[in-house]
Amino acid sequence: MQKYIQVVKNTFAEYTAYRLNFLLWRVRMVVRLIVIYTLWQAFFSSQKVIFGYSESQILTYILISEIVANFVYSTRTQDLGSEIQQGNLTNYLLRPLNYFGFLLSRDILDKSLNVFFSIIEVILLFIFFKPQIILVQNFGHLLLFMTAVFIGVSLYFCISLTLSLFSFWTQESWAPRFLFFIISDFLSGGLFPLDILPKAIFNILNVLPFPYLLYFPLKIYLGQLTSQNIIQGMIISLLWLFMLIFIVKKVWAKGLRLYTAEGR
Amino acid sequence: MHSIVIKNLKKYYQVYQKKPGLLGSISSLISRKYKTVKAVDDISFSINEGELVGFIGPNGAGKTTTLKCLSGLLYPNHGQISVLNFYPYDRKNEFLKNIALVMGQKNQLWWDLPPIDSFHLNKEVYEIDDEQFKKTLDELTNLLSLGNLISVPVRKLSLGERMKCELIGALLHRPKILFLDEPTIGLDVVMQKTIRDFIAAYNHRFKATIILTSHYMEDVKELCKRVIIIDKGKLLFDGNLSDIVKKYAPEKLLSITFDKFVNIRDLANIGDIKKYEYPHAIIAVKREDTSKIAALLLEKFSIDDLNIEEPDIEDIIRRVFSKK
Numbered sequence: 001m002q003k004y005i006q007v008v009k010n011t012f013a014e015y016t017a018y019r020l021n022f023l024l025w026r027v028r029m030v031v032r033l034i035v036i037y038t039l040w041q042a043f044f045s046s047q048k049v050i051f052g053y054s055e056s057q058i059l060t061y062i063l064i065s066e067i068v069a070n071f072v073y074s075t076r077t078q079d080l081g082s083e084i085q086q087g088n089l090t091n092y093l094l095r096p097l098n099y100f101g102f103l104l105s106r107d108i109l110d111k112s113l114n115v116f117f118s119i120i121e122v123i124l125l126f127i128f129f130k131p132q133i134i135l136v137q138n139f140g141h142l143l144l145f146m147t148a149v150f151i152g153v154s155l156y157f158c159i160s161l162t163l164s165l166f167s168f169w170t171q172e173s174w175a176p177r178f179l180f181f182i183i184s185d186f187l188s189g190g191l192f193p194l195d196i197l198p199k200a201i202f203n204i205l206n207v208l209p210f211p212y213l214l215y216f217p218l219k220i221y222l223g224q225l226t227s228q229n230i231i232q233g234m235i236i237s238l239l240w241l242f243m244l245i246f247i248v249k250k251v252w253a254k255g256l257r258l259y260t261a262e263g264r
Numbered sequence: 265m266h267s268i269v270i271k272n273l274k275k276y277y278q279v280y281q282k283k284p285g286l287l288g289s290i291s292s293l294i295s296r297k298y299k300t301v302k303a304v305d306d307i308s309f310s311i312n313e314g315e316l317v318g319f320i321g322p323n324g325a326g327k328t329t330t331l332k333c334l335s336g337l338l339y340p341n342h343g344q345i346s347v348l349n350f351y352p353y354d355r356k357n358e359f360l361k362n363i364a365l366v367m368g369q370k371n372q373l374w375w376d377l378p379p380i381d382s383f384h385l386n387k388e389v390y391e392i393d394d395e396q397f398k399k400t401l402d403e404l405t406n407l408l409s410l411g412n413l414i415s416v417p418v419r420k421l422s423l424g425e426r427m428k429c430e431l432i433g434a435l436l437h438r439p440k441i442l443f444l445d446e447p448t449i450g451l452d453v454v455m456q457k458t459i460r461d462f463i464a465a466y467n468h469r470f471k472a473t474i475i476l477t478s479h480y481m482e483d484v485k486e487l488c489k490r491v492i493i494i495d496k497g498k499l500l501f502d503g504n505l506s507d508i509v510k511k512y513a514p515e516k517l518l519s520i521t522f523d524k525f526v527n528i529r530d531l532a533n534i535g536d537i538k539k540y541e542y543p544h545a546i547i548a549v550k551r552e553d554t555s556k557i558a559a560l561l562l563e564k565f566s567i568d569d570l571n572i573e574e575p576d577i578e579d580i581i582r583r584v585f586s587k588k
Contacts, residue, residue: 003388017376096357261337
C-alpha cells in the first residue's frame with residue numbers, strides 16, 4: 001500500500017513541475033463549459049421548456065456533468081500507449097509493482113486535482129450566472145448517484161486502458177483514442193441529455209457503455225429515472241464493466257507476450 | 265552454485281517490412297510482409313554466484329534480447345531459463361526484488377523529478393526499511409561522489425550524472441543479480457572509469473552476480489575474467505578472456521628496438537611486419553615459432569630491446585566478428 005501512496009506523492013510533485021500545463025488544461029475546460037452553458041441559456045430565452053427539460057434542469061445537468069466528467073475522464077491510462085511504444089513499460093515490469101495499481105494511484109491524484117478545480121470553477125460560474133440549481137432530492141438518490149459515478153469511472157478506466165493496449169499491436173494507438181473521445185463526448189451525454197434524441201437511437205445507446213459514463217448518473221441526480229430504469233441501467237453498466245475487466249486482463253496478458261521492450 | 269542457467273534459448277521476432285516510398289506505404293496498408301528475425305538462436309550458458317561476466321558482440325548480436333529474457337521482460341520462444349531458480353517471465357515479486365537491469369540508453373528515474381524522489385519510490389516498491397535505505401544510499405552516493413546532485417531534477421543533470429543516479433536507483437535494493445546493458449555508453453573516459461570502478465566495488469561488496477555488455481573493450485578487460493561472445497544470435501565463445509587470445513590469435517607480436525639501422529627488406533621474411541619506424545618495429549609471428557624467431561633476431565641484428573606481446577584483444581575481437 002505504501003508504494004502506491006508514494007506513487008501518488010511523486011505524481012503530485014510531477015504536476016507541480018508543470019503548473020502552466022495544468023492551468024491551461026483547466027482554462028480549456030472552463031471555456032468549453034461556458035460555451036455549452038450559454039448556448040443552452042440562449043435556447044431558453046424564447047421558450048420555457050425544451051425537449052421536456054426546464055431551464056434549471058438543463059443548467060443543473062450541464063454544471064453537474066462538468067464535475068462528473070472531470071471525475072470520469074481524467075486519467076493517466078493513455079500514458080500506457082506511449083510507455084509500450086517507447087519501451088518504458090520495462091521500468092514497471094522489472095519492479096515488484098502492480099502496473100494497474102500504479103496507474104490507479106496516478107488516476108486518483110489526477111482525478112482529485114481535476115475535480116477539486118472543477119468544483120471551484122462551477123462555484124465561480126454559479127456566482128457569476130446565478131442559475132437555479134436543482135439539489136439532489138434525497139440521500140438515497142445521492143447514494144445511487146455516487147454508485148453510478150463510481151461505475152462510470154471504472155468503465156472509462158477500462159475502456160481507456162483497452163485503447164492503450166492496442167499499442168502492443170500497432171504503433172498508431174492515438175487515432176482510435178481520438179476518435180473514441182469525440183464519439184464518447186457526444187454519446188455519453190456531455191453536451192446534452194441523451195433522451196432528447198429520437199427514441200430508437202436512444203434505445204440503442206442504452207445498451208452501449210457510453211450513457212453510463214455521464215448521462216445515467218446525472219439522470220439519477222436529477223431524480224428523473226424510475227426504479228426500474230435505475231436497476232436496468234445498473235445491470236447493463238455492471239455487465240459492461242465485468243466484460244471490460246475480462247478483456248483488459250486477457251489483452252494485457254496476450255500483449256505482454258508480444259512486448260519487445262524496444263526502444264533505442 | 266549457478267545463479268543463472270540458460271539452455272537452448274531462442275527468441276524470434278516478427279518484423280514487418282515496408283517497401284520504400286508512398287506506394288510502399290499504401291501497399292503496406294493492404295498487405296504486410298513479415299520476416300522472422302532470429303535475435304537469439306539456441307544459446308546456452310550458466311553463470312556462478314558472484315561472477316562478473318562480460319557479454320560482448322556487435323550491434324544486433326542479441327545481447328540485449330538475452331538480457332531482457334533473463335530479466336523476465338521477454339517471453340522466450342524456446343528453451344529453459346532459470347535465474348536464482350525462478351523462471352523470469354513469471355515475474356514473481358521475490359524474483360524482481362533480487363534483480364536489476366540497467367540500460368545505458370534508458371531512464372528509469374522520473375524525468376521531471378529529482379532522483380531522490382524516484383529513490384523514495386523505489387524504497388517503497390522494494391520495501392526497503394528506513395535504516396537500510398539510508399545506509400545504502402549514503403554508501404552508493406559516496407562511492408560515486410554524487411553529493412547534492414540527487415536533489416536536482418533529472419532533466420537538468422548531465423549524461424554522466426544521470427547514469428550515476430540510474431545506477432543508484434537500480435541498486436538501492438541490493439540486487440543479487442545485476443544486468444548492465446552498456447552502462448558506459450556516451451560517457452567520457454573519466455566517467456567511464458568511475459562507473460567501472462563502481463561496478464567492481466559493487467560486485468565485491470555485495471557478492472553480486474553481474475552480466476555486463478559493452479562496446480568498450482576497456483570495460484570488459486578491466487572488469488571481467490570471463491567473457492561470452494555472441495553474434496547473430498549464436499554463441500561464439502564462452503571462457504576466460506585470456507583464452508580468446510589463444511583461440512583466435514595464431515600469432516604473437518615481437519616488439520623490437522634496434523640499435524643500428526636495419527633495412528625493412530631484411531625483416532620481410534621473418535614475419536608479418538605490422539609497423540616499422542626505425543628504431544622501433546612490431547612484427548607478427550606464429551605463436552609456436554615465437555621463441556625460435558626471437559633468438560634468431562637477437563643473433564642476427566644488434567638489438568637494444570625485444571618484447572614478446574599478445575595481440576590487442578580489441579583487434580582479435582574485431583577479427584572474430586568479421587570472420588564469417
